[in-house]
Amino acid sequence: MSQSVEKKKKASFFQKVRTNYRYQQLLFVYICLILPILFYLGIRILPTLFTFNVGFRDWNLLSSGPHPLVGLDNYIALFKDEVFIKSIVNTLIYIVVGVIGQLAFGMIVALLLHRINKFVGFFRVIYFIPYVTSIVAISWVFQWILMKNGIINDILINLGLPPQPFLNSPDQAIYVIIGAMIWQAIGFQMVLFLAGLENIPQMLYEAADIDGATPWQKFWKVTVPLLNPTIVFSAVIGTINFIQVSFTQVINMSMDGSGGPLHSTITVVVYIYQLAFRQFDLGLASAATVILFLFILGLTLFQMKVLTRKFDY
Amino acid sequence: MKLRKIITYVLLILGSGVMLFPFIWMISTSLKPPMEIFTLDIIPENLTLDNYKKVFEESLFLKWFINSIIVAIITTISVLFFDTLVGYIIAKFNFIGRGALFLLILSTLMVPTEMLIIPWYMMSSDLGWTDSYWGILFPGLMTGFGVFLMKQYMEQIPDDLLNAARIDGMNEFAIFFKVAMPQVWPAMSALGIFTFLSNWNAFLWPLIVIESPDLRTLPVGLSFFSSGEAESQWHLIMTGATISVIPLIIVFIFLQRHIIKGITLTGMK
Numbered sequence: 001m002s003q004s005v006e007k008k009k010k011a012s013f014f015q016k017v018r019t020n021y022r023y024q025q026l027l028f029v030y031i032c033l034i035l036p037i038l039f040y041l042g043i044r045i046l047p048t049l050f051t052f053n054v055g056f057r058d059w060n061l062l063s064s065g066p067h068p069l070v071g072l073d074n075y076i077a078l079f080k081d082e083v084f085i086k087s088i089v090n091t092l093i094y095i096v097v098g099v100i101g102q103l104a105f106g107m108i109v110a111l112l113l114h115r116i117n118k119f120v121g122f123f124r125v126i127y128f129i130p131y132v133t134s135i136v137a138i139s140w141v142f143q144w145i146l147m148k149n150g151i152i153n154d155i156l157i158n159l160g161l162p163p164q165p166f167l168n169s170p171d172q173a174i175y176v177i178i179g180a181m182i183w184q185a186i187g188f189q190m191v192l193f194l195a196g197l198e199n200i201p202q203m204l205y206e207a208a209d210i211d212g213a214t215p216w217q218k219f220w221k222v223t224v225p226l227l228n229p230t231i232v233f234s235a236v237i238g239t240i241n242f243i244q245v246s247f248t249q250v251i252n253m254s255m256d257g258s259g260g261p262l263h264s265t266i267t268v269v270v271y272i273y274q275l276a277f278r279q280f281d282l283g284l285a286s287a288a289t290v291i292l293f294l295f296i297l298g299l300t301l302f303q304m305k306v307l308t309r310k311f312d313y
Numbered sequence: 314m315k316l317r318k319i320i321t322y323v324l325l326i327l328g329s330g331v332m333l334f335p336f337i338w339m340i341s342t343s344l345k346p347p348m349e350i351f352t353l354d355i356i357p358e359n360l361t362l363d364n365y366k367k368v369f370e371e372s373l374f375l376k377w378f379i380n381s382i383i384v385a386i387i388t389t390i391s392v393l394f395f396d397t398l399v400g401y402i403i404a405k406f407n408f409i410g411r412g413a414l415f416l417l418i419l420s421t422l423m424v425p426t427e428m429l430i431i432p433w434y435m436m437s438s439d440l441g442w443t444d445s446y447w448g449i450l451f452p453g454l455m456t457g458f459g460v461f462l463m464k465q466y467m468e469q470i471p472d473d474l475l476n477a478a479r480i481d482g483m484n485e486f487a488i489f490f491k492v493a494m495p496q497v498w499p500a501m502s503a504l505g506i507f508t509f510l511s512n513w514n515a516f517l518w519p520l521i522v523i524e525s526p527d528l529r530t531l532p533v534g535l536s537f538f539s540s541g542e543a544e545s546q547w548h549l550i551m552t553g554a555t556i557s558v559i560p561l562i563i564v565f566i567f568l569q570r571h572i573i574k575g576i577t578l579t580g581m582k
Binding site for chain 1: 321331333335336353399417421425429431435436451454514532533535536539540547551553554576
């Protein structure tokens with residue numbers, strides 16, 4: 001008696017599954033989400049929390065045993081370290097000079113390309129090529145071009161100018177590296193700005209012409225405000241890219257391969273890398289990572305706030 | 314008016330020179346015998362392919378090249394499949410935990426991957442993942458950005474289209490592959506190209522997780538080669554650089570329309 005009831009229940013459950021596609025959909029959804037949820041929790045969220053945890057501990061890979069909580073000691077030690085302060089200041093220089101340079105040059109090339117109607121595709125390809133090439137390879141090419149007896153110094157001497165130390169100079173090296181980063185990113189920004197420019201209605205320029213606006217006024221009063229969403233997007237993407245790229249470029253372009261000369265090109269990521277994988281001090285390195293995270297978060301919020309002003313038309 | 318056009322072209326040509334010169338000088342140096350590399354000739358006096366022969370015979374460039382291709386292709390396929398699937402599910406299904414899931418994935422966008430190298434490294438050494446292909450590629454198998462992008466595009470697919478397929482008796486997997494996916498093809502190709510490029514160029518993580526020279530990817534291999542085996546032998550370093558740069562430039566020239574459209578597409582979202 002009770003058996004038959006159970007059978008009936010079972011049958012009706014299976015029937016429901018087969019007939020009602022709401023059940024089928026939920027089955028599909030949850031099956032498909034198993035791996036992504038495991039991935040995001042296990043490889044993204046938990047490691048992030050773990051970093052915060054390690055940052056409060058005395059944790060060196062070379063010493064075995066427990067890793068005692070040390071409170072804010074790591075953070076205090078970091079802020080007492082001149083090299084760390086230097087790396088933060090440098091990272092800020094990389095981002096500010098680099099992102100502004102990228103936006104400026106990208107916009108100039110886009111404005112030039114917007115004025116012509118022949119060979120646009122051709123120029124676009126040429127300016128974009130550096131973006132798709134390997135950063136490591138390009139860094140070594142720049143080292144070669146800019147070395148003491150490299151081609152640029154040869155040209156300078158032939159022009160009667162003094163040769164420059166470039167990457168050997170604690171004053172010039174960081175700007176040389178930033179220059180290489182800008183050079184590589186111009187094409188990417190150009191494409192974004194070209195798309196932005198194409199979305200500006202020609203009508204607005206005609207109206208400005210009627211009002212007797214100069215080209216300079218047209219640029220600041222029409223082009224720039226209407227490109228604002230593009231500028232915000234480019235600035236945010238550029239900043240995130242710079243954090244990443246600044247490691248690869250610095251390791252491969254700086255004279256000693258670790259942010260020299262005299263720490264003049266070191267960035268926070270390079271500093272973290274050396275702490276964690278040269279000195280094996282994971283506690284200190286994790287604390288530095290947390291500071292980097294807060295730094296980027298603050299910068300992104302600041303950019304969004306400052307750059308997204310509303311314009312009315 | 315005419316003069317303005319001419320000035321524009323002149324500026325663009327000068328700029329093109331700045332963009333192309335490093336590549337020209339790189340290729341030129343790679344074709345010179347060691348004695349000649351400090352000369353200013355762009356076309357070498359005694360053009361030679363010896364450097365290429367030497368680099369391929371005496372170093373592991375071919376291996377590094379293959380490693381990079383394997384890692385980049387597997388990662389790209391995984392990202393395309395999972396990001397599109399998760400984007401589709403979040404955009405088109407109602408289920409418990411949908412909002413929380415989307416928030417969880419979005420929050421990972423705020424954390425730069427540089428922040429995770431330390432826990433990833435500890436995890437990899439505990440689980441024995443270091444020094445393997447899996448070790449290089451596991452962090453990149455899915456991306457928050459891709460899910461976000463694909464969700465935006467999946468939302469534009471009309472529900473009627475999906476329901477029509479359901480009434481026709483298609484199962485959910487078939488609907489995803491045969492009805493939803495073809496609708497978002499342009500966004501997928503953009504995502505695919507970016508994922509491939511960024512994995513091809515990845516440097517920090519592969520540098521940490523790989524120990525044996527055999528398993529290095531091209532950027533890591535080239536970096537070790539240039540500062541180690543080939544130190545100061547610029548003709549060899551430039552040959553290595555050329556080998557790692559030229560294939561991607563060729564692929565780019567073939568795919569440039571898609572790539573440029575892809576940037577515009579993702580940039581405007």
